Amino acid sequence: MRLTIASGVAAFAAAILLYPLFQGGAWFWTSLGAVLAVVVAGLVSSRLSLPAWAAPAVALVATWVYLTAVFASDEAWALVVPTKESVVELARVLATGWADILRFAAPVPPTEGITMLAAGGVALIAIVVDLVAARLRRAALAGLPLLALVMVPATILPDPISWPAFILAALGFVSLLIADGRERIGHWGRAVLVRRTRAATAQPLPTGGADTSGLRLSGKRIGFAAIALAVLVGALLPAMEPVSFFTFGVGGTGKGRGNSISIPNPIANLKGQLELPERRIVLTYANNDDKPRYLRIYSLDTFDGQQFGMTEPKGAPQNRTDNGPLPEPPGLGTRPKINNVVTDIQISDEIAKLQFLPLPYPPRQIRVDGDWRADVDTLMVFSTRDEAAGLEYQVSTSEPAPTADLLDSLSSDRANTDARYLRLPDNLPPEIAELATSITADAKNDYEAAVQLQQFFTKDGGFTYNLRTQGHSNSALRDFLLRDRAGYCEQFAASMAVLARVIGIPSRVAIGYTGGTKIGDRWQVGTNDSHSWPELYFEGVGWLPFEPTPAGSLGQGSARVPDYAQPRPETTGESSTPTSQATSSAADEPLDPGARRNPRALDREGVVSTGGLPPDDSMPLIGKIGIGGVVLLLILLIPAGLRLITRNRRVRTLGWKVSAPADELTAAMVSEGAGRHPAVAPSVAAAWAELDDVLYDYGMARETSETPRALARRLTQQYEFDADSAAALTAIASAVERVLFARDPGRIGPLRKDLRKVRQALAATVSRGRRVRAVLLPPSTLRRLRGMGERLLDGFDLLENIRLRRAAGQKSP
Structure with a gap:
């Protein structure tokens, strides 16, 4: 039982x-x-x-x-x-x-x-x-x-x-x-204890069976030690990245703490936010043109066949938001019209563990409190120290407004595009490549192909928006595209990005929020506005968002297709001519007027080659390693520090003179050495305890049955002390015996000089390595630490001696 x-x-x-x-x-x-x-x-x-x-x-x-x-x-x-x-x-x-x-x-x-x-x-x-x-x-x-x-x-x-x-x-x-x-x-007899208390030893053998209390004691000690090691070692080991086994679509990568960013799975709670029983406000914003905008948080660039993930962002000190304009948006040229917009954003206090700022793309300048930095490749803005909860900030964006004619005229040259935006796994099902080719078979350029892919999801492909679907394996992408054709924004965004890569268009997936709902003079963004959408790259314009998720009552209600991605009418009027102009109204002025180009724009390859985020401007890697080494050294020197404190306290005590009778020395009890006896003077106890520790540190531990006089005689003969050292050791031994056993110890002089003389004589008999160890890693201090652990375990042992009822057949004494 x-x-x-x-x-x-x-x-x-x-x-x-x-x-x-x-x-x-x-x-x-x-x-x-x-x-x-x-x-x-x-x-x-x-x-x-x-x-x-x-x-x-x-x-x-x-x-x-x-x-x-x-x-x-x-x-x-x-x-x-x-x-x-x-x-x-x-x-x-x-x-x-x-x-x-x-x-x-x-x-x-x-x-x-x-x-x-x-x-x-x-x-x-x-x-x-x-x-x-x-x-x-x-x-x-x-x-x-x-x-x-x-x-x-x-x-x-x-x-x-x-x-x-x-x-x-x-x-x-x-x-x-x-x-x-x-x-x-319990069927084999009495268990043997590793170490037992006196109370446990005194327990009689139960008449109803074998005594297994020793097994319980040993088991507890082994179990406690194993659990403590598991917790401590687990805390010291680097954090592992979380792995999602239950979703297809967009995922993230988790990073460790310290100077790297804590990145939760960006899409792990997207579905849950969309289906929360009640809408919760995430943020509010207002801008100078009073138009809703998608607010991007994460940009995911890697695809492993099951889900999109994020390369760790890298922000150099030059790209701090408080240093002026952010790096130039990748790929943005001078041909498209630019809309300069200023947006004020207020994050809810209830947002937890968010170290990335929701921003319209592309941000050009940000005013925000804290250490926030921009990733050069994606312009995600993040912090390794601060969180976004309750934050209020202002962002200036320079948004390209390309026309269909301009996108039609762009070159398909991708020489400056990072290869990771086109990378696909080798085991991608061939049916997916065939589907992408058939959808865009009559496309004349990348722009037309992108629009046809978007229209395949929103109109031609017969897709439906459904939050109850979820993939479970590597075939989930194929099932979504070829069979089920039902899902939510996660599947739509990831699928269009994959199809775009198949036909050679660089793509990535954005995670964030749609524009929300206008309430009063501000736009409110709630949990139901959580969204995912693909971004495609066009040289000369940069990254542009597309919207493959069905909108309206049957889909993501707040999703909207950009103007440039709308299907063209059968007949067109005047074609818009690409121009290189920017709005100049006072309302559209950026935070830093006239700053179109970033004078501090960094070479992308140069930043990426740094391999990580610098922890601080004034803290290079060698400095960080040095601090770690100093901290480790201080930890290792803790026993030496404890030994030094104990010795100094004892040396101060050695200056006292003792001439009181034995009955008055009872109040002078100390907790070390001979202090367990009721008539020990503090100075004598300090001298004896220090001598005992010196002997233990030098590997000359006093035997348990050895009297002070016998100890002095043995050390003098074994190590051939000179006359002065022998006299000093004899004085200490005599003082201890007088205080312990004499009715009246009489006057005892200071023992500081005698103890110093004995310590010097003992040190001369051992090697230099033994002396260094006695200073840096004193065995006497380690013995006390071990004793503390044993006393703690003895406390648990006492619990085993508690009996709520008398064992059967056991009589009262």
């Missing part, structure tokens, strides 16, 4: 790791009830001595009855007995919960279906753990189903697992192993 209870404890302790996936505590209490039902079923099976195969069946029935009572009691007989109607109701709740799981991003709301899925899943894990540990007696293998619970938050969430929750889960598993070991060893 002990193993059954330990199995339930271990399963529920591991289930606590799931808490970041849910809102509220409904899942917690419901899962606790499910585990208790499994434990009760296991106890019943053990009591009736049922075979191993029958115990899981009983537990499944108990779980079924429990879920019926909680989620379908109105349809059950007597509230708990399952009926046909209750089975149908449970199936309906289960289907609803599965649909909700696919709709919402973590943390999911506490719907009835999601709560039932969580409770049922935890119960199944508890049943498997009980089968493996309590029935098959393979407690170590029970860690595999427990690991399944750990893997769920580890693979879904970008943040690391909470270490307090991990410790609870680990303690649950350790308790299961200890219970299993106690069951096994």
